[in-house]
Amino acid sequence: MSTESAPGPQSGVAQDLQQTPRVAVSALVTNLREYGLILALIAIMVFFQFTTSGTLFKPVNLSNLVQQNSFIIVMALGMLLVIVSGHIDLSVGSVAGFIGALAAMMMVIWPLGPLSNPLVVSVICLIVGGAIGAAQGYWIAYHRIPSFIVTLAGMLIFRGICQALLGGGSSVGPLPPGFKALSSGFIPDVIGSLTLIPPVVNAAGKTIVGSGLTLHMTTIVIGLAAVLAYAYFGLRARRSRERHGYEAEPFTLFVVKTLVTSALALFLVYQFATYRGLPIVLMVMGVLIALFVFVTKRMTIGRRIYAMGGNAKAAQLSGIKTERLTLMVFINMGVLSALGGLIIAARLGQAVPAAGLGSELDVIAAVFIGGASAMGGVGQVIGAVVGGFIMGVMNNGMSIMGVNVDWQQVVKGLVLLGAVVFDVYNKNKG
Amino acid sequence: MTSTILEMRDITKTFPGVKALSNVNLSVEEGEIHAVVGENGAGKSTLMKVLSGVYASGTYDGAIVYRGEECHFKGIHDSEHKGIVIIHQELALVPMLSITENIFLGNEHARYGVIDWDANETRTSALLKKVGLKEDPKTLITNIGVGKQQLVEIAKALSKEVKLLILDEPTASLSEKDSQALLDLLLEFKRQGITSILISHKLNEVNRVADKVTIIRDGRTIETLAKKDISEDRIITSMVGRSLDDRYPPREPDIGEIVLQVKNWSVYHPIHADRQVIKGIDINVRKGEVVGIAGLMGAGRTEFAMSLFGRSYGRRISGEVLLKGKPIDVSSVSKAVAHGIAYVTEDRKTYGLNLIDHIKHNITLANLGGVSRHSVIDDLRELAVANEYKAKTNIRSSSVYQMTGNLSGGNQQKVVLSKWLFANPEVLILDEPTRGIDVGAKYEIYTIIARLASEGRAIIVISSEMPELLGITDRIYVMNEGRIVGEMAASDASQEKIMRAIVRGEGKAS
Numbered sequence: 001m002s003t004e005s006a007p008g009p010q011s012g013v014a015q016d017l018q019q020t021p022r023v024a025v026s027a028l029v030t031n032l033r034e035y036g037l038i039l040a041l042i043a044i045m046v047f048f049q050f051t052t053s054g055t056l057f058k059p060v061n062l063s064n065l066v067q068q069n070s071f072i073i074v075m076a077l078g079m080l081l082v083i084v085s086g087h088i089d090l091s092v093g094s095v096a097g098f099i100g101a102l103a104a105m106m107m108v109i110w111p112l113g114p115l116s117n118p119l120v121v122s123v124i125c126l127i128v129g130g131a132i133g134a135a136q137g138y139w140i141a142y143h144r145i146p147s148f149i150v151t152l153a154g155m156l157i158f159r160g161i162c163q164a165l166l167g168g169g170s171s172v173g174p175l176p177p178g179f180k181a182l183s184s185g186f187i188p189d190v191i192g193s194l195t196l197i198p199p200v201v202n203a204a205g206k207t208i209v210g211s212g213l214t215l216h217m218t219t220i221v222i223g224l225a226a227v228l229a230y231a232y233f234g235l236r237a238r239r240s241r242e243r244h245g246y247e248a249e250p251f252t253l254f255v256v257k258t259l260v261t262s263a264l265a266l267f268l269v270y271q272f273a274t275y276r277g278l279p280i281v282l283m284v285m286g287v288l289i290a291l292f293v294f295v296t297k298r299m300t301i302g303r304r305i306y307a308m309g310g311n312a313k314a315a316q317l318s319g320i321k322t323e324r325l326t327l328m329v330f331i332n333m334g335v336l337s338a339l340g341g342l343i344i345a346a347r348l349g350q351a352v353p354a355a356g357l358g359s360e361l362d363v364i365a366a367v368f369i370g371g372a373s374a375m376g377g378v379g380q381v382i383g384a385v386v387g388g389f390i391m392g393v394m395n396n397g398m399s400i401m402g403v404n405v406d407w408q409q410v411v412k413g414l415v416l417l418g419a420v421v422f423d424v425y426n427k428n429k430g
Numbered sequence: 431m432t433s434t435i436l437e438m439r440d441i442t443k444t445f446p447g448v449k450a451l452s453n454v455n456l457s458v459e460e461g462e463i464h465a466v467v468g469e470n471g472a473g474k475s476t477l478m479k480v481l482s483g484v485y486a487s488g489t490y491d492g493a494i495v496y497r498g499e500e501c502h503f504k505g506i507h508d509s510e511h512k513g514i515v516i517i518h519q520e521l522a523l524v525p526m527l528s529i530t531e532n533i534f535l536g537n538e539h540a541r542y543g544v545i546d547w548d549a550n551e552t553r554t555s556a557l558l559k560k561v562g563l564k565e566d567p568k569t570l571i572t573n574i575g576v577g578k579q580q581l582v583e584i585a586k587a588l589s590k591e592v593k594l595l596i597l598d599e600p601t602a603s604l605s606e607k608d609s610q611a612l613l614d615l616l617l618e619f620k621r622q623g624i625t626s627i628l629i630s631h632k633l634n635e636v637n638r639v640a641d642k643v644t645i646i647r648d649g650r651t652i653e654t655l656a657k658k659d660i661s662e663d664r665i666i667t668s669m670v671g672r673s674l675d676d677r678y679p680p681r682e683p684d685i686g687e688i689v690l691q692v693k694n695w696s697v698y699h700p701i702h703a704d705r706q707v708i709k710g711i712d713i714n715v716r717k718g719e720v721v722g723i724a725g726l727m728g729a730g731r732t733e734f735a736m737s738l739f740g741r742s743y744g745r746r747i748s749g750e751v752l753l754k755g756k757p758i759d760v761s762s763v764s765k766a767v768a769h770g771i772a773y774v775t776e777d778r779k780t781y782g783l784n785l786i787d788h789i790k791h792n793i794t795l796a797n798l799g800g801v802s803r804h805s806v807i808d809d810l811r812e813l814a815v816a817n818e819y820k821a822k823t824n825i826r827s828s829s830v831y832q833m834t835g836n837l838s839g840g841n842q843q844k845v846v847l848s849k850w851l852f853a854n855p856e857v858l859i860l861d862e863p864t865r866g867i868d869v870g871a872k873y874e875i876y877t878i879i880a881r882l883a884s885e886g887r888a889i890i891v892i893s894s895e896m897p898e899l900l901g902i903t904d905r906i907y908v909m910n911e912g913r914i915v916g917e918m919a920a921s922d923a924s925q926e927k928i929m930r931a932i933v934r935g936e937g938k939a940s
Binding site: 238246298299300301303304306307310311314315316317318321375378 | 600696715726739740742762763764766767773780781782783784786787791795796798799802805806809810813849
């Protein structure tokens with residue numbers, strides 16, 4: 001992602017009317033660079049589709065991929081704001097582990113009565129996460145202790161509490177099915193399924209698994225609605241710009257972009273529909289991504305975070321309460337770390353002492369692959385999400401290929417370095 | 431008997447889409463002080479970067495002939511090797527290292543990688559003596575003032591056996607006294623046979639020391655003037671391409687009732703808690719009035735303004751602020767802004783702008799409420815606002831999506847001004863509003879100030895340039911050592927009167 005597109009949906013694309021027609025060409029170049037990351041993700045997916053002989057895009061595997069990586073992406077949303085505001089949070093993996101342990105203790109061990117209901121426990125855990133974020137953010141915002149140090153301390157502290165809570169090396173479980181649905185559940189098919197090809201029934205009267213083709217219609221409807229809404233709002237924004245006399249990006253570019261994105265989305269939706277529908281965790285993630293895109297691009301608080309990261313002193317002298325804003329960024333990070341912890345615990349079906357161990361590095365890597373600047377002030381939500389998926393697809397693809405875990409780390413490290421070097425090179429050239 | 435030490439012939443340098451220099455010629459005689467003047471963005475710095483090898487030979491057209499031979503510098507190292515040393519506007523010293531360590535950084539007297547500190551310090555002492563700096567060579571850079579740091583830079587240049595010294599805006603951040611000392615030093619060097627190229631905005635300095643002046647405009651050489659032809663008017667005419675009969679726009683003040691009144695304002699130093707920086711200041715400013723605050727560097731003017739603006743400086747702040755007769759609370763920036771007070775900083779890069787964001791986002795930052803509803807920003811309204819202020823303050827850029835970090839000083843200043851104009855303040859405090867910007871842009875800033883006053887806003891201008899204060903204000907306060915030591919109507923003020931007030935005040939303080 002290029003720097004010139006901090007918040008602002010049309011940034012880098014829009015030009016004043018008085019510009020020359022050459023703008024169309026330069027807009028294309030700018031956009032190619034901006035979408036370079038998404039193209040990279042597609043290229044990586046195609047690569048693994050071939051090397052895993054088609055396993056990657058199998059509906060079962062897509063569901064796995066989402067369930068295995070959603071917690072990284074959820075936490076990357078918070079980490080993006082932390083990094084844009086010029087800080088870092090090393091504690092997220094430990095906080096996630098601690099919250100998972102806390103949730104398990106509340107649901108399984110402690111006699112809490114009605115309070116051990118998964119929903120109540122989840123809400124309490126999110127609040128605890130926010131409190132942890134506030135406790136760390138307080139030192140960073142109001143006492144100007146470097147975030148690296150505060151959260152390094154947090155990383156040690158919460159991993160320790162997590163292990164102590166679980167009584168040393170043991171794990172706590174099994175967690176109730178209602179809780180596990182957060183990670184392993186699928187949305188219910190309220191419309192009913194559509195059978196395109198009836199499954200083959202064998203001589204013993206049993207259906208052969210994998211035969212036939214049944215579509216999860218609720219999934220299809222949600223997918224279509226999302227794609228139509230995407231196209232509609234894109235078109236409406238364009239119209240509005242033109243009505244007010246501003247040039248939007250070239251129409252062909254807009255059409256190509258919308259069509260490619262929609263086609264990709266519909267393909268994935270179709271794959272999910274042929275299996276068991278959309279995973280619940282994917283829905284949670286989708287809503288959060290949309291929310292954070294909106295907050296960073298359209299809301300004043302988002303703008304203020306970018307301004308603070310770009311030049312904290314100037315932001316302060318423009319009337320922005322930078323201390324309070326920093327505190328809020330860390331509270332947000334705490335809540336999302338807690339959600340990440342719940343997702344991990346729900347996927348494993350139990351709380352283990354090593355849950356989330358080292359995941360802070362994956363989260364931070366996702367944000368930097370997504371084009372955020374370590375100096376603060378630059379970075380995009382979509383970039384961080386795509387960065388997270390790049391990491392996830394590589395994890396998944398290499399596992400299927402049977403690449404050793406040790407070498408997977410080497411490859412991920414090289415990709416992180418390569419992505420950032422490419423980004424810096426591009427910026428210097430442009 | 432003089433000979434040409436440097437000749438730059440038909441230098442043309444293009445960046446993608448922009449021709450920064452086209453056929454520039456510069457000829458410098460041995461032993462002279464040659465001034466290069468021009469508006470910001472005229473190409474002075476680019477020319478010096480070509481000369482010093484920052485832009486390697488081959489990336490530009492034209493020839494550099496130095497001491498009779500054509501040179502192809504591949505980097506700064508090549509040009510320094512030949513005795514050409516450039517001192518940049520932003521000093522390149524390491525704050526936490528000593529004077530000695532800085533002077534010999536990368537060039538230490540060493541044997542097999544082991545540094546001989548005694549030899550280095552002896553040489554440093556000799557160099558410091560040459561530039562007239564009385565400091566222990568072991569002193570850390572961070573502990574000496576900007577003026578002295580500048581001298582350390584020059585001593586560093588001398589250590590490289592400089593033949594041709596290039597100074598880029600050397601006095602931009604120096605006080606009057608330090609500037610004078612620096613210019614005297616240049617004259618001393620001239621006597622010793624060192625040739626200097628001086629890039630400056632300050633025409634009185636050029637007038638004082640330069641033997642020749644070359645004027646550059648829009649990437650072209652306009653003319654080179656010999657000593658006898660140098661006059662400020664002539665230079666200004668060549669620089670802006672039109673004659674500026676009047677350097678200050680005319681205005682007819684329409685002054686109303688008192689808008690802002692500050693009573694008995696006192697501030698202590700943020701670190702040295704017992705040092706009182708501002709000592710009981712009383713000032714007022716009226717509707718439609720432009721009030722100046724004059725004083726030397728370190729008089730406490732910026733500290734006063736920043737402490738007033740949401741306690742952004744100092745502690746143990748006491749005193750009263752009245753807006754139209756009613757006491758107001760200005761204890762935070764947002765409260766001050768809400769009461770209609772705006773402060774335009776003297777240091778726009780550090781305190782004024784988000785340099786990695788574009789013009790549009792910078793302009794609306796202090797008043798996001800003005801372009802949003804329920805905290806959701808209306809993008810089109812924001813764009814309209816940005817374009818409106820871009821036109822109003824005449825910001826020169828391809829669009830409002832240009833990064834502020836890529837703008838020239840004058841245009842950056844207009845962005846900061848736009849930001850505060852959009853916040854619609856009643857009282858506007860401008861701290862050194864024309865520092866480091868060229869003559870043409872200065873005039874534009876003065877015009878904006880005059881227009882704001884005629885709209886009925888109260889304006890306070892802090893400036894170290896006395897002619898500027900005399901030219902644009904209605905009333906002048908003189909400040910020295912944290913006190914107001916004089917107040918006069920601009921119509922009967924003069925540079926002498928202001929200086930006398932400062933000197934008298936100093937006598938009183940001691």
